[in-house]
Amino acid sequence: MSSHIPLAGALRCVLVGTGAVANLHARAVAAHPRAELVAVADISADRAAGFAERYGIPASYGDYDDMLAAEHPDVVLICTPPAPHRAQALAAFAAGAHVIVEKPPAPSLDELDDMRAAATAAGRQLAVVFQQRTGTAAAHVRDLLRGGALGRPLVAVCQTLWFRDADYFAVPWRGRWETEGGGTTLGHGIHQLDLLAHLLGDWSSVQGRLFRLDRETQTEDVSTATIVFEAGVVAQVITSAISPRETSSIRIDTQKATVTVDHLYGHGHENWRITPAPGFESEAEGWAFPDAEERSDHAPLLRDVFDALLDGTPLPPTADAPARSLELVAAIYASAAADGAVITPEILATHPTHRAGFASPVIDLRA
Numbered sequence: 001m002s003s004h005i006p007l008a009g010a011l012r013c014v015l016v017g018t019g020a021v022a023n024l025h026a027r028a029v030a031a032h033p034r035a036e037l038v039a040v041a042d043i044s045a046d047r048a049a050g051f052a053e054r055y056g057i058p059a060s061y062g063d064y065d066d067m068l069a070a071e072h073p074d075v076v077l078i079c080t081p082p083a084p085h086r087a088q089a090l091a092a093f094a095a096g097a098h099v100i101v102e103k104p105p106a107p108s109l110d111e112l113d114d115m116r117a118a119a120t121a122a123g124r125q126l127a128v129v130f131q132q133r134t135g136t137a138a139a140h141v142r143d144l145l146r147g148g149a150l151g152r153p154l155v156a157v158c159q160t161l162w163f164r165d166a167d168y169f170a171v172p173w174r175g176r177w178e179t180e181g182g183g184t185t186l187g188h189g190i191h192q193l194d195l196l197a198h199l200l201g202d203w204s205s206v207q208g209r210l211f212r213l214d215r216e217t218q219t220e221d222v223s224t225a226t227i228v229f230e231a232g233v234v235a236q237v238i239t240s241a242i243s244p245r246e247t248s249s250i251r252i253d254t255q256k257a258t259v260t261v262d263h264l265y266g267h268g269h270e271n272w273r274i275t276p277a278p279g280f281e282s283e284a285e286g287w288a289f290p291d292a293e294e295r296s297d298h299a300p301l302l303r304d305v306f307d308a309l310l311d312g313t314p315l316p317p318t319a320d321a322p323a324r325s326l327e328l329v330a331a332i333y334a335s336a337a338a339d340g341a342v343i344t345p346e347i348l349a350t351h352p353t354h355r356a357g358f359a360s361p362v363i364d365l366r367a
Contacts, residue, residue, distance in 0.1 A: 107181030151255025183219025
């Protein structure tokens with residue numbers, strides 16, 4: 001059973017992995033009045049020391065286990081590539097810490113299951129960073145959709161059209177099934193898939209395809225999918241790492257309106273629009289976004305998680321359901337491996353291959 005006991009004093013946080021995303025975590029911790037970053041670890045002791053100096057962190061380590069043993073943290077922030085997430089999370093839980101892990105939380109559903117089980121056994125919390133769920137606009141739209149103010153959601157489009165050049169894929173761990181776990185679907189599309197599911201709820205079926213169109217990579221650089229949600233919404237999804245004019249977009253058509261968000265890596269009120277269907281213009285005033293605005297970001301997500309840990313309450317909706325979007329990704333890969341077959345949650349729950357990893361045949365259309 002997960003612990004919901006309030007914590008006294010400030011949360012002692014440590015961070016492992018000092019890549020670009022770690023900077024967002026460090027700033028988010030610094031912004032919270034009852035959290036402090038007391039140590040950082042990296043496989044490069046020099047990088048860890050430089051990061052610690054940059055943010056005024058008291059201690060740095062070249063070994064993660066040494067940091068856990070010395071610091072006795074309340075929270076471990078995992079900012080490493082996906083492959084070591086399971087081992088790092090299990091070590092954190094064994095040390096009595098809560099875990100906040102960057103997406104994707106693990107390179108397989110089996111490994112995520114192990115992480116969730118270890119959290120439960122230790123009475124700790126596991127939060128996954130999907131910062132696209134945050135912000136006052138996303139919360140407002142979710143409330144409108146789930147409260148029925150916009151009528152029943154009917155059809156959706158989810159696009160992650162990003163651009164990653166050859167140098168991006170030249171990084172040794174990228175573009176390889178055994179180290180990155182998947183291609184652009186797992187590494188990029190999961191953000192918008194997570195926001196889509198945050199708005200629409202649980203899924204009932206997935207059909208997917210994987211393509212290699214231009215990049216030198218073992219994995220896909222483009223994928224397509226059709227997702228049917230339990231509420232009856234049909235969503236068409238495309239994810240790309242080869243699109244020069246980048247955009248991240250979701251469109252949801254309901255009985256009364258069309259909801260859109262068009263952004264790239266973060267959104268505020270100006271990125272969202274609710275367009276009434278003919279005959280429902282008079283209701284639009286009641287759909288207006290709140291006056292106070294908070295943009296999507298790591299800071300509000302970590303703030304809300306820290307507040308829940310300090311208060312002993314369940315994780316907020318912005319950080320719960322750690323498996324939902326990874327299940328969607330797994331289902332896309334499993335479907336692609338079966339020539340576009342329909343994958344349901346029941347099929348995925350006992351899938352013989354794609355709970356253990358996402359390696360799948362990719363349709364290679366390169367010239």
